[in-house]
Amino acid sequence: MREALKVGISGVRGVVGQSFTPQLAASFAQAFGMYTGKGTVVIGRDTRPTGRMVEEAVIAGLQSVGNKPLIAGVVPTPTILYLTRALGASGGIAITASHNDVEWNALKFVGRDGMFLRPSEADELFDIYHQQDFPCVEEHELRRVAEIENPMQGHLDRVVEYVSETAIRAGNFRVAVDCCNGVGAIHSVPFLRDRMGCEVYSIHDQPHGRFERPPEPVPQNLDALGHTVREHECAVGFAQDPDGDRLALLDETGTPIGEDLTLALAVRQVLASHARGQIVANQSASKVIDHVAAEKKCDVLRTKTGEIYVSEKMMEIGAVAGGESNGGVIVPAVHPCRDSYTAMALVLELMAESGRSIASLRADLPKYELLKQKIPIRPSQAPGVLRAVRRHYESQKLDLMDGIYVDFGDSWLHIRRSNTEPILRIMTEAPSRAAVDKLAQEARAIIEASLK
């Protein structure tokens, strides 16, 4: 069975043509307009074929309650977050279902600080929505829509200022990029070519939103990029997701190094060349990051899964870098959100300054095997399953911050409900393939037994 609408900390997400309708989008926009007060609201979207429909509904909804929509157009999610803060807007709405398949779309809500709504803020918004009482303004109070000129400029300027442009340009890198027919198809080639001085080979670079590869930048989806890297003898392959917040890397042989290692390499470069300080990652980010931080005598703090939990903790403690295991790299000095453009710039800078290849940089990192699985589950089944898992591992070191995290020393198991889909995620990491498989099988067996 499929639950076609999901309302949660990652926004409102649904299948267009089923539960996600123009009326629903307008109604949530009205609720968000009331939540922010009658200010300006930045609206941006990814390339999905349903994006324009949602955008028009959001514009109408916001205007009807007295907000002024500022249109960013088709831009990366990190750009929408950046613009919200940079333009002093009251809020922002990102129209993107991120890594979900093309039939999905979503509204993600941004606060005036340029960060996604915190859980308590999202609760207030949903409370307003559920009351369904949106006092609309009269005609003379309506505010006109405005378009943001050069919406990418400020964000990318900031990325370029953060890294050493000279070093990167001197590297004269030849790179390949897989834009996933998303926002990168418009913005990544100009960025890499004109701002980073690279010779660029791009694939899936038509911005039509009918993703020609599965949208998650995980190794099994990146064969075409691997081929491009080899064919043109590129130094690195960059794989983006449709809304440009996550990044996976391929080495010079066209081999994916695993999207969880993007964070490790980016953190390594931040600590080496930019700033020493604390690092924040979610619970299921690879232990590799602990080693990278330890080399520079820095700490890693762990949070629940969800971008906002990571960025909120980073702002709270003044962390220098952080992110998620899914290829989301966050550098607060640029902007406190996951950003594939920051990640690409940091990786190019790392290559330039170290003079080393991705494969050799990868070889420095300790070997861990990370396995991610998912099991479809009805919302009503989840609590029982999680209870069964907890009972089974009672005697181990448990952390119940976000689902169940079992720490076995050099290996771990993390089982949690997805924030975005009706599935249970099972993540395991261990130093060897055999060990990780054993752990995962054991976990699956417990779950399947409790589902019977």
Add this chain to the structure above:
Amino acid sequence: MKTLRVSSFGLRGHVGTSLTVPAVQDYAAAFAASIEGGRVLLGRDTRYSSPMIASAVKSSLIGSGCEVLDFGVCPTPVLQFCTARHAAEGALSISAGHMGMGWNAITLIGGDGAFLDTNSGEAVLDLFHSGDFRKATFKNQGCLSACTDYFGAYLDRLCEVVESEEIRKKEYTVLIDPVGGAGCAFLKPFADRFGLKLVAVNAEPSGYLAREPEPRPRSAQHLASFIKHVDGDIGFVLNSDVARVSIVTEEGEQASEEYSFAVVTDHVLQRRPGVVVTNSCTSRMVDDVASRHRAQLVKTRVGQSYIVAKLTDEDGVLGGEGSGSAVLPSFSLGFDCFLMMAMILESMAHSGRMASELLRALPKYHIIKHRRPCDAHAAYHAMDSIADRLSEWADGVKESSDGVRIDWEDGWVHVRPSQTEQLIRIISESTDRDRAERRAEDIAKLVDQEL
């Protein structure tokens, strides 16, 4: 006073209270479902709320799988003209026409360019009420493209219908007041095509209504005040979607809007005899003009949709209303003031008469119009008792689905609830001004008592 008016060809209401984004989305979705997600033209006027309503409409149309051609700010008659020529299933015009600030409306147009016919309109209403919409997935999602280059083709055709060369030679100085509405940006190309020296007032497409948007003698005051000083040959006062017009003569006379259709009727019948269609409360000038040309005059209820439906049935040559509108089926199936202006100028050029002379050639009547604010439900109720009271009051009372009418030798009165606004309208006409006024006053008092 803020009730939503839902009809088979339109949705009308007060922005923010009754004409809300969800209502607009549902209505547009119902229309899209009725045409199974085909090609749709979208136009709007310049009102402050029109862009918002356009966004709500676009979301529903695209989300229902329609191919949307966005005409941006476009007068309703131009959109109607283009609908038939763009192989569209229909069109949707966002315009409050003659209504005041704070109001707006959606009008549905069929594939032939006429306001949606009753059968199709009822299908839309059924879908609207049942909420049985067409939800497109990413696979059959609609699309949106901007359409800007259409007025040239419109003018090309207009120049086939009227003799533009004859008008050009006269080099008329023409004053036009589009009340800051949808017509603003189209005046210059129109004037250029007919070789007119254009003096435009209230021609910033701001959506701000500098005067009452209904073309009436009193809304022509500004234009009339200086027409002599600029040696104007004629002045035209438009409503905000270019569907109604009244005339100001070169002498500065603010003519009743009733003259507009009468002048056009006289001009058309001179060249092409045939059936003319108008409503039951249009000036007797039109009856007289028709009989002068031995033409048959057919009467319908008030409203563009009724006029055009009858015109099509009767295969008539011209339709129109005393409120200042006309439709020429050989050109398009919409009330159109560009067409009317061109035909009035053609009439002047052809006859060599000044505007004042054109009006003087028509039989002289005095027409008095009153209106009384009144909720829709109260209006229907009140109309029943008004009809009873009137039958005590005078002979020859005729009741119909469209109000009550009394005829005398020298004139008539008509009382009816407005279809578009929360009003009861009272119209009185007579050869004698005092008598027309007295009857209108008497009936207004009667209406006041009933309310």
